[in-house]
Amino acid sequence: MPVYPIDEPVHIPSQSVRIVSTPVSAGFPSPAGDDLEDEIDPMAWVVRHPTSTFWWRVEGDCLWDAGIRDGDIIAVDRAGKRRIGRAVLAVVEGAVTAKILRKRGDRYYLAPANSQEQFPDVELTEDSEIWGVIAGVVRRYDLA
């Protein structure tokens, strides 16, 4: 087995080598370190079923008394339970409308919630469909 002599190590002059760049704090560790929690997320609180929740924009004031105004953004949950008295999105004659689900006798109605203006009730027929149940409303105000 041949043996080769080693003279001296090879030097590459211009190559710099980074060793480590992680900062190490030299003072005291934060006393809050063990108690950090995630920031609150009101959207996650509104949207209980992300798979079935879709956002819509509201035009008009027919749900004013239910706290929903023109320009509001509403979360609509397709999986929400269709209960009497709940605000729902419904499809009537090819148009999407937001109303309160009501029952009189054995008939179901879509009723507005606005004591200032008169909107007519709409009877829920075979051809109409409840699209989803309103899960929450988001509104913001000018800051400028």
Add this chain to the structure above:
Amino acid sequence: MKRPVAISDSANFYVSAERIFDPTLKNVPVIVLSNNDGCAIARSDEAKALGIKMGTPLHHIRDKVEDHGIRVFSSNYTLYGDISRRVVEVYEDFTPNVEIYSIDECFLDFVGFQDRTAHAMALRAAVLRRVGVPVRIGIAPTKTLAKCANDIAKKNPIFAGVLDMMDESLARWLLPRVPVGDIWGVGRKTTGKLKALGVYSAADLRDLPIRQARAVGTVVLERIVLELQGEACLAFEDVVPQRKGMAVTRSAGTPMTDFDTLFQAITAHASRGAEKLRQHGLVAGTLTVFFHTNKHRPDRPQYTASRTTRMTPMSSDTFDLVEAARHCAEAAWPKSDVKSYGFTKAGIMLNDLVRFEDRPQTLFDQAVPKSPALMKALDDVNQRFGKKTMVLACEGMNQTWRLRADHRSPRYTTRMEDLPVVR
């Protein structure tokens, strides 16, 4: 032991997705066009009834569109992708294992359910209620048979969208009714060869001797025969195999006639490729640029080009990829008669992909310590403020190469300004 596998798919998925937010599309003919508004790639049942075939170019059916009031949409993949994700989330509530096969088809592990039909019916109802698209479900001991069952359920309303073909006697009764050309994986050429041998139905193919099947259509057809006999040859892949390559390619809205315009498109595609690499935590070893003129216009000058380069070091950095793409594009650009060509398609391909952690590092790589941080910032900005908020300037401002999408519906679920409106 036969393990039941289900395939769930949504017929006319793109049309169904459009119908969620626009009730005026119910019961009327609707078609969705391919990229660049070329041909019909999804048709509602009403449009199919008017004789509109898959892949018909829009300009061939202008009269029909007018006469029957067919509603025409450009493809809105942003919307379809979001709806598809939601459908998969519903599947995940019904089975522990989902294999995503395409944007509208998933294989579902159905092992262990007592009443499979009831389970599938409940799943179908849940997808319709929670997302709003109808799906059909076929269940069988193999993927190929499940596809057959799905097809039968689709064509025969009597099954109400669900067909469980685990029962062998049911398969024996149904397979003679499935044309051989409708079987998953049997192409048009093979269908011709099989018909010459007197194989017309799925049952005929199931009974074809294995050796003969291999002679006609190699090991692929042999596997289909075994699958039709109920022997599972295609494994359930709940873990997606790592990508080996990817491509980003688009048709141009108007033909590209100068280098700058072409390079704008290529920059955009390379940037998108880099973004996809980073999403999957991969780096690429080679990059290919290709572009060509309109092949369907032989009367015009033709030019096809493609150049490949090695990425050293392997990278997913947008700057590295665009730089490499520039070298390729310059090398591939025609040397003479430049003005006569109109390029209608350009793209990039990335190959030799490995995970970022596994990338080979050479001794003399110049470390670019800020690259990962810069790319993360780029991705964060584009995720937070919308795609293409921050791009390389060589993508250009006035993008004439952009796709035509004149009839695209709003991106209802992903853009604030596109929210659907309720009155």
